[in-house]
Amino acid sequence: MIKKNEADDAVKVEGVGKYFGSQPDLVKALDHVSVNIKRNEFFTLLGPSGCGKTTLLRLIAGFESPSFGQILLDDKDITHLPPYKRSVNTVFQNYALFPHLTVAQNISFGLEMLNKPKDEIEQTVNEMLALVHMEELKDRRTDQISGGQQQRVALARALAPKPDVLLLDEPLSALDYKLRRGMQIELKRLQLETGITFIFVTHDQEEALTMSDRIAVMSNGHILQVGSPDEIYYKPTKRFVADFIGESNFVEANISSLDKKKKQATIQFEGSKKKFTVGMPANKFADKTAMVFIRPEHTQLKASSQGAAMTGRLTDRIFFGTDTNYHLMLDNGETFIVRSQNTIHSNFNPAIGDRLGIFLEEDALQILED
Numbered sequence: 001m002i003k004k005n006e007a008d009d010a011v012k013v014e015g016v017g018k019y020f021g022s023q024p025d026l027v028k029a030l031d032h033v034s035v036n037i038k039r040n041e042f043f044t045l046l047g048p049s050g051c052g053k054t055t056l057l058r059l060i061a062g063f064e065s066p067s068f069g070q071i072l073l074d075d076k077d078i079t080h081l082p083p084y085k086r087s088v089n090t091v092f093q094n095y096a097l098f099p100h101l102t103v104a105q106n107i108s109f110g111l112e113m114l115n116k117p118k119d120e121i122e123q124t125v126n127e128m129l130a131l132v133h134m135e136e137l138k139d140r141r142t143d144q145i146s147g148g149q150q151q152r153v154a155l156a157r158a159l160a161p162k163p164d165v166l167l168l169d170e171p172l173s174a175l176d177y178k179l180r181r182g183m184q185i186e187l188k189r190l191q192l193e194t195g196i197t198f199i200f201v202t203h204d205q206e207e208a209l210t211m212s213d214r215i216a217v218m219s220n221g222h223i224l225q226v227g228s229p230d231e232i233y234y235k236p237t238k239r240f241v242a243d244f245i246g247e248s249n250f251v252e253a254n255i256s257s258l259d260k261k262k263k264q265a266t267i268q269f270e271g272s273k274k275k276f277t278v279g280m281p282a283n284k285f286a287d288k289t290a291m292v293f294i295r296p297e298h299t300q301l302k303a304s305s306q307g308a309a310m311t312g313r314l315t316d317r318i319f320f321g322t323d324t325n326y327h328l329m330l331d332n333g334e335t336f337i338v339r340s341q342n343t344i345h346s347n348f349n350p351a352i353g354d355r356l357g358i359f360l361e362e363d364a365l366q367i368l369e370d
C-alpha cells in the first residue's frame with residue numbers, strides 16, 4: 001500500500017517504445033513515450049482507437065516488454081520484472097471473471113494464489129465486498145449477476161491484494177449510459193478511499209474530464225499533452241487535443257504584426273476591423289495567416305454586427321435544453337458554432353438566415369501547434 005516519504009511518482013515511463021513486427025510491416029505502437037504518474041493520482045490515458053493505450057498499460061503491467069526505454073515503479077527499475085513481481089493489478093475490459101465461482105471466491109482467488117493466511121483472506125474479502133457494496137450477493141455465481149455487478153466484482157478482485165497501482169482498461173465501456181455514470185462516481189470513491197494510484201484508459205473524453213486528476217492525450221503512439229482536465233480543455237497545446245476534446249472552432253485570421261520576443265501576434269478576422277493580440281508558437285513565426293482556436297461557449301452572439309470580431313449568417317440552431325448551439329456561416333464560407341446558455345427571460349430569438357455579430361474576448365483566442 002502507500003509508503004510514506006518516498007518519491008512522489010508512483011510510475012515513471014522513460015523514453016519507452018514498443019514496436020511490433022519488422023519492416024516493411026513495422027508497427028510503432030508506442031514511440032518515445034515519457035510520463036510520470038504521481039502517487040494516489042487518478043491518471044487517465046485518453047485517445048482514439050489504436051493510439052497505444054492498451055500497449056502502454058500492458059508494458060506497465062509487465063505483460064509485454066518495451067522495445068526500448070525504462071519503466072520505474074517507486075523509483076525501482078521494473079522494465080524486465082515479470083507481472084507477478086510488480087505491485088500492479090489490472091482490471092480488463094471484459095472483466096475475465098471465473099463464471100463458475102461465486103462473487104466471494106472470485107475475490108479471494110488472487111489472495112489464495114499469494115498463500116495469504118485463511119483468516120486474513122476472509123477479512124480482506126469482507127472488506128472488499130463492503131467496498132463495492134456486494135455483500136448480499138457474495139455467494140452468487142458470477143454468471144448469474146448483472147454486468148454492472150460483474151464490474152464491481154472485477155474491481156474488488158483487482159483491489160484485494162492491495163496493489164500500489166491499479167490499471168483499468170476501458171472498464172466501463174460495456175455498461176449502459178446510466179450504469180456507467182453511476183460506476184464513474186463509484187470508481188472515483190474507491191480510488192479516494194483506498195489511496196491506490198489508478199491508471200485508467202478510455203476513449204471517452206467526457207469520462208476522462210469528469211474522473212481524472214490528470215489526463216494524457218495520446219495519438220498515434222505518442223503522448224501529445226499531459227495536464228489537469230481544465231488545462232487540457234482550456235489550454236490545449238496542439239490542434240489534435242483541441243479537436244479531440246469538446247467542441248471547437250478553427251478560424252483563419254490575418255496576421256498584421258508579430259512580436260517574436262513576446263511570442264505574440266496581432267490578428268484580424270476577415271471583414272472586421274477589430275484587432276486581437278494572441279500568443280504565437282515559435283514554429284509558426286513564418287506564417288502569414290493563423291488558424292485560431294475558439295471554444296463555442298467562449299463567444300457571444302448579437303443581432304448587431306457593430307464592433308464584432310466576425311459576422312455570419314445563422315444556418316442552424318440546435319437546442320440542448322441547458323444550451324443552444326447556433327451554427328453560422330462566416331463570410332469565407334466556413335462554419336462557426338456559438339454555444340449559448342439558455343435563460344427563461346432571454347428575448348434573443350434570431351431566425352435562420354439572419355446576419356449576426358460574433359463577439360469574443362481576447363483570452364478566448366489561441367493559436368495552436370499542429
Ligand SMILES: Nc1ncnc2c1ncn2[C@@H]1O[C@H](COP(=O)(O)OP(=O)(O)OP(=O)(O)O)[C@@H](O)[C@H]1O
Pocket residue numbers: 020021027028029047048049050051052053054055056203
Ligand atoms: N501484438 C501486436 N502485433 C502487432 N500490432 C499490434 C499488436 N498489439 C497492438 N498492435 C498495434 O499497435 C497499435 C496500438 O494498439 P493498442 O491496442 O495499444 O491501441 P488502443 O489505444 O488500446 O486502441 P483501442 O482503443 O482500440 O483499444 C495498433 O495499431 C495495433 O494494431
Ligand SMILES: [Mg+2]
Pocket residue numbers: 053054055
Ligand atoms: Mg485498447
